[in-house]
Amino acid sequence: MAVYTEVDDAELRAFVAAYDIGDVVSAKGIAEGVENSNYLLQTTRGPWILTLYEKRVAPADLPFFMGLMEHCAARGIDCPLPIHGRDGAVIRSLAGRPAVIVSFLNGMSPRRVEARHCGPLGEALAGLHLAVADFPMRRANALSVEGWARLVAQARPRADEVAPGLGDEIARELDEIAPRWPRDLPASVIHADLFPNNVFFLDDRLSGLIDFYFACNDFLAYDVAICLNAWCFEPDLSFNATKALRLTEGYMRRRALQPCEIEALPLLARGAAFRFLLTRLYDWLHVPKGALVNVLDPLEYLRKLRFHRSVRSAADYGL
């Protein structure tokens, strides 16, 4: 659920008048996007998405995100296209917040991931990686290995409130992963958050990738590792090797993973699980009592992390 800012209709009409997209006929707050307010805007020319950025997205990062989506859309990626106002500007202000309008994408997120979703997902991820090769802007990944050390230090004193021994386990994990973390894999811009709720399908066709607000420069194979975590475990947290096979096969149809990337994949997958464990743990420990938010269970990623720790080689992921 995500509508944090209510928009007055007169303000909205004035806002939309700065674009050449027709007149507003409706605006409904939608349950999409983790940390922004999103509206499905209907105008006389069709549907659009209006996003107001709340605290979690830094305004200084918006030109990167908008530039990235525009770059990818121009290269045929099914992602939201930021709409320019009549004056050329993409990022404006509404209800005191940075706000943009992007194109509407058809399709629905899979509520239950099935193996048939994972091939198209892999292909789309590789397509995205090919499309960003010449994207000129950069954004550091604040949630990579350097960021983990800070998160571990913050969470460790209270981690045992979530599970006994968790504080020690995350400290030990950091000690094991950090020195071995790769330094020179193929890198470019990655999506970094390509969970099922950020991918739309129409029947079996992948019709859209959304929510680029964690995109950053990092190893391309790390994006594959994130998807292995987000798409290839069953609700009971058992690993589904068929889904992993479909995902990596799909990816390889569009972009061949290099031997160094394949070799690094188990560690990258372990690191990706660690990253989501740590941020969920942070949210879990920092949510105000009684706050009206859903906090995701950090232990889901502890179990995924332990799985990746047990993996012998990338062959376990179908490679």
Place this chain on the structure above:
Amino acid sequence: MAVYTEVDDAELRAFVAAYDIGDVVSAKGIAEGVENSNYLLQTTRGPWILTLYEKRVAPADLPFFMGLMEHCAARGIDCPLPIHGRDGAVIRSLAGRPAVIVSFLNGMSPRRVEARHCGPLGEALAGLHLAVADFPMRRANALSVEGWARLVAQARPRADEVAPGLGDEIARELDEIAPRWPRDLPASVIHADLFPNNVFFLDDRLSGLIDFYFACNDFLAYDVAICLNAWCFEPDLSFNATKALRLTEGYMRRRALQPCEIEALPLLARGAAFRFLLTRLYDWLHVPKGALVNVLDPLEYLRKLRFHRSVRSAADYGL
């Protein structure tokens, strides 16, 4: 916020295939409707609203609500039109819940009510009252004076947790209102919940009335009294006589209130405030600790109730 039930895309496609409304291209959970799950459904033929009924709406009442909306829409009221499936049925099942598809209405709820909204509101309310005159179904108002006695009995022992003296005040209020409550005013089906979030405007034109799930048989003037409470107080809870004047003037342009209705209006307004005070108090006292719901402040309606108690005659409402 209201999406309680997530719908699987394959299930949704099968559901929509039972209608002649095109193919699904998107479905977004929307923040609309108090106790149901609502989706803005886009098909190849345009937007629609899909509603899944959660616990608060009794399935046995659905034929009344659907029949009422269909009756009103056929008489030119801008309200959702229930869509029949190819087999003629309106009420189906989706994700284990009763579910319907209704037409999409353009417009937006006013975030800030202004006097210019109140004239069109009054006209639309009177128009609704004229349209329902020949609606053949009936539904008792469970939240009228008999229902209040039960709510007072339940809330009284703990009401002082909300405000000192509140338990005695609601008991005294019931004792004062119940014996004087009117018995023979003009009656028919009323909306009974026509708050600003249930009314859409496009510019200054009223474009839609939604959320008929409290509709019931009761005094027509009681609907006016509910609107006086819901539309004519400022955020600081001062009464805005101009808004009340616009509302009653607008209503009278379409349907003349009879002298007995005008005379009863202060008491009806007091009863309406009491009704929302009691149900909010109930919700306040019964919400589970830490539940992910917004509970509305009962004391807002205590202050409105005290205002109506001070009113000398319907002239204070512009009549």
